[in-house]
Amino acid sequence: MKNKLRVANIGMKFGMCHVEGAMSYGAEIVAICDSNEENLRFAGERYGIPEEKRFTDYKDLLDRDDIDIVTVAIPDQQHVKVSCDFLRAGKNVLCEKPLALTREDIEEMIRVADESDAKFMVGQICRFTPAFEKTKEIIEAGTIGELYFIESEYAHDYMKLCDDWRADPLRHGVIGGGCHAVDLIRWLAGDPKEVFAYGTHRLLPMVDYDDATIAIMKFNKNLAGKVFVSTGCKRDYTMRTVIYGTKGTIICDNTSPTMTLFTVDEEGVTKEPQTIEVEVNNHNAAREFEVFADAILNDKPVITDAREGAKTVEVCLSIVNSAKTGEKICPDYSF
Ligand SMILES: NC(=O)c1ccc[n+]([C@@H]2O[C@H](COP(=O)([O-])OP(=O)(O)OC[C@H]3O[C@@H](n4cnc5c(N)ncnc54)[C@H](O)[C@@H]3O)[C@@H](O)[C@H]2O)c1
Secondary structure (H helix, E strand, O other): OOOOOEEEEEOOOOOHHHHHHHHHHOOEEEEEEOOOHHHHHHHHHHHOOOHHHEEOOHHHHOOOOOOOEEEEOOOHHHHHHHHHHHHHOOOEEEEEOOOOOOHHHHHHHHHHHHHOOOOEEEEOHHHHOHHHHHHHHHHHOOOOOOEEEEEEEEEOOOOOOOOHHHHOHHHOHHHHOOHHHHHHHHHHHOOOOEEEEEEEOOOOOOOOOOOEEEEEEEEEOOEEEEEEEEOOOOOOOEOOEEEEEOOEEEEEOOOOOEEEEEEEOOOOOEOOOEEEEOOOOOOOHHHHHHHHHHHHHOOOOOOOOHHHHHHHHHHHHHHHHHHHHOOOEOOOOOO
C-alpha cells in the first residue's frame, strides 16, 4: 500500500461527503462511480475528477490493484452485495449505515468480512458528531455518575426524501434513519436486552410502514432507555438526546452549537446548568475517514466493524418486529 491512500467512491449523492472526507485527509481519489451518468458528471465536475476516473459500473473497479479504500454510499438494499464484492476483491470498505436491512444480509456481511483480510467499517457517523463525542467523554469521566435512563430520537421529515428505495418496507424508517439513534444509545449505554415498541402511520402516505415509532428498552435492572423515530415530523432535523445519570444529566443533539450539562453539589443537589459550546458537524465524514485510515495503516481494530453494525440493525429489526406483533423482543446478538 502506498503512503498516500488511494480511494474509490461509489454513489455520488450523499457519497460526495465521502469524496470530501477522503480529500480533506489528503487521500488520492482514483475513481468515482455512479450508475446515474448525470450524478456522476456533476460530482466529477464539482471535485475536478477527470472523465477517465469516472465509472458507471462498480464491477469495473473490482480487479484494480491501485485502490486501497472503497466507500459505498448507494441505496441500503445494495450495501451488502457491493461491500462483499469489494471485500472479496481484497479492498478495504467503508460502507454507509445501515449495515443491512435483513437478518440474512447481516449474516452474509459478517461471514464475508470475517473471511476477508481487508478491513470493513460501517459509517455510523453519529459517533463522530462533536456533541456526541463530548457526551461520551463526559460519561466516561464519571461526571454524571451511573446512567439510569437514556433517550435519543431521530426526527427527520422524509416528505421530499421518499424515493423508491426509501419507500421499500424493508427500509423501514427505524432501520434506515432510526439506526442513528439506536447506534448512539448502544455506543453510550451498551446493548439493550429487551425492547417493546408502538408505531403510528399518519404523515407519509407514500409508504406502507409506520412513520413514527417509540421503543422502550431495558439494558439491565437499573438502566432503561427510549428511542423515538419520526420520519414524517413537521420540524427541522434533530437527534435530541438526553442522558440521565445518578450525579448529573446531559442534554444534547447533533445540530445545535451548545449542549447542557447538569451536575450536583456535595449534598447531591442539582447545580446551575453548564452550557458547553460544540462544533456543529453532524456529517463528520473527514473524521470518519481519518479513523478508518488509521485502522488500516496501523492495523488497528475497526470499532464499527460488521458485528457492531449488525448489532445496531438487530435492535432496529427487534423494534420493528415488536411494533408489528405487540410482543416484547429480546434482540439476538448471536452472530
Ligand atoms: N450517514 C448519514 O447521515 C446519511 C445521510 C444520507 C444518506 N445516507 C446513506 O447513504 C446511502 C446513499 O443515500 P443517498 O441519500 O445518497 O441516496 P440517493 O438515492 O440520493 O443516491 C444514491 C446514488 O447511488 C447511485 N447508485 C445506485 N445504485 C448504484 C450502484 N449499484 N452503483 C453505483 N451507483 C449507484 C444512484 O444513481 C444515486 O446517485 C444510503 O445508504 C443512505 O442510507 C447516510
